[in-house]
Amino acid sequence: MTTLGVIGGTGWLGGALLRPALAKGFVAAADLILSSRSGKTAGFEGWPDIRFVTDNQALAAQSDIVILSVRPEDIDTLELDLSGKLVISVMARVPAEALLARFKSERVIRAMPNACAEQGLSFTPWLSTPGVTAADAAFADGFFACSGKTTKLSAESELDYFTALTGSGPAFIAAFADVMIRDAIANGVAPDVADTAVRQLFLGSGAWMADASETTADTVRVFTEYGGTTAAGLTAMLSADIAGPISKGLAAARDKAAKG
Template sequence: MTTLGVIGGTGWLGGALLRPALAKGFVAAADLVLSSRSGNRAGFEAWPDVRFTTDNAELAARSDIIILSVRPEDVGALDLDLSGKLIISVMARLPAAALTARFKSEHIIRAMPNACAEQGLSFTPWFSTPGITAADADFADGFFACSGRAVRVSTESELDYFTALTGSGPAFIAAFADVMIRDAIKNGVAPDVADIAVRQLFLGAGTWLAGASETPADTVRIFTDYGGTTAAGLTAMLLADITGPISKGLAAATEKAAKG
């Protein structure tokens, strides 16, 4: 029996990853130990066999695999020897070498899920050190697949870029949606109607885009070539250099991920 311990497991990200894994039976409730400083147990009422603790050393002693789901700035408070254990970090900005130095384990996986995990819609890239086994890799693939799609990447620099592209991505999409909502209100649309309209637009567009055979670039070209209102809007956005701010935002987020 393999016991999974999650430090910060009752936080928003820990819960968003764990509830799909529990619901799909990938993780058994009796094999799960969660810790939090507050002792909070909310969100796991459907699985009464999950064990809780406020003592991270106790969690480490009980667990074979440790998931670190805390803010990077809170790692300094974790004084644990995790020698020989598989460590899975879902924290940005802390490289595998730093995790090895702090927790004394050569078995490190770093992953970057996003805020869509609980809905089963996260894209989660993950990177591993040479010390992990095939069984470790299978666990990571299976665990993160419970909350969306998981892809193994070969370098930490690639993971840093995905921290910006898909880890931060839902917030970037929210910023675009907010601009559209505010523009609609400015043009006389009632705020509640504008909110509903734009949310539904992004839901429909995302679902359609995920299943489309055409690439996004093909879609833009098809609508631009067709002419009409969509082409007018796309052309105006492209002439205003919509690509510049997006690229700058991704570059800034990637730099932050890489440098901490």
Template sequence: MATVGVVGGGGWLAGALLRPALAGGIVRPERLILSSRSGDVSGFDVWPRVRMTTDNAELVAESDVVMLCVRPHDLADITLDLTDKLLVSVVAGVTAEALARNFGARRIVRAMPNACAEQRLSFTPWFATDNVPDHELDFVFRFFSASGRAHGITDETQLDYFTALTGSGPAFPALFADAMIRHAIGAGIDPDVADAAVRQLFLGAGVLMAQSETTPAGLVDVFLEYQGTTAAGLTAMIESDVAAPIFKGLSAARRRVAKGSSSS
């Protein structure tokens, strides 16, 4: 089994990805090295054989796979030679070409997980350069599948869009949920009850949509055809063009990712 070294191993995203992978046996504790500037990495007490370091060069020397799990602007401070390593990057907006140029890597995988990884509910699209061998592709797929649903793509530019769409994790649905909670409170519902009700609604709706063979658009049509109270609400939202601000928000997020890519 490959030794995995994670630069930025003390961050929340690294932990969210690694704990499911450790629990699922995809990565062995004694084959995992985490680096952070402080050397203080929490959340791995269950796996005492996981190693910690403040020396990225030491991490690289002992690893077969090096994962970059840092913020985009932190990459400028990282100097590593990854010529003979599999480089896995979850850094938003930094292209495989830029990673190859900055780190000398030849075998590169880029992925875009989200904040639901700890709950094993992330949708993680990933892209690999042509020279990544099958056994490493298999490892990448199993690694990201441990924290949700992994989906390989062949067009790297699509990662920018997925960064805006699914990389947001719960953020965009949470905005919709917050509006519903505030409306319920305004209607006289106790705030705690309103919060619990909407959270459960989104949990149930998410599970139903994930498991149903009917598309989201089809589910909307089902309720519209029933012509009940939900249809009245849906009709008002559709007539108000509720899709317009959603499209606007996704477009703004996509532009922000593209801006980051252009500076990498």
């Protein structure tokens, strides 16, 4: 029996990752320990066999695998010896070298899921240190696959970029949607109708792109060449250099991830 301990497991990201894994049977409730300084257990009522602790030391002592799901700013509060254990971090901005040194484990995996994990729609890139075994890698990939698609990376610089591209990405999409909602309201659309319309637009567009055989560039080209209202809008956006602000935003998030 392999025991999984999750520090910060009752937080929003920990819960978003764990509930799909529990629902799909990848993780057994009886093999799971969650730490919560507040003692809260909300969100896991359907799995009464989960053990909850308020002491991270107690969690570490009972776990074979430890997932760190806390804010990067809180890492200094974790004084743990995780020697001999697989350590999986979903924290941004804390490099593998720092995790190896702080927790005294030679088996560290860094991963960057996003806010779509609970819906099974996250894209989770991950990388491993040389000490990680094939069984360790298989567990991590299987665990994150419960929440969407995964890919293994070979360099930490790639993970920094994906922290921006897909880790931060849902918030970037929300910013684009917010601009559209506010523009609709400014043009006389009722706020609740504008909100519903744009949410449905992004939901449908995401599903459509996921199943489309052509590339996104091909889609833009086809609609632009067709003429009409969509072409007029696309042409105006491209002429206003829509790519520039997006690239700047990705670069800023990547740099923040790399600098810590």
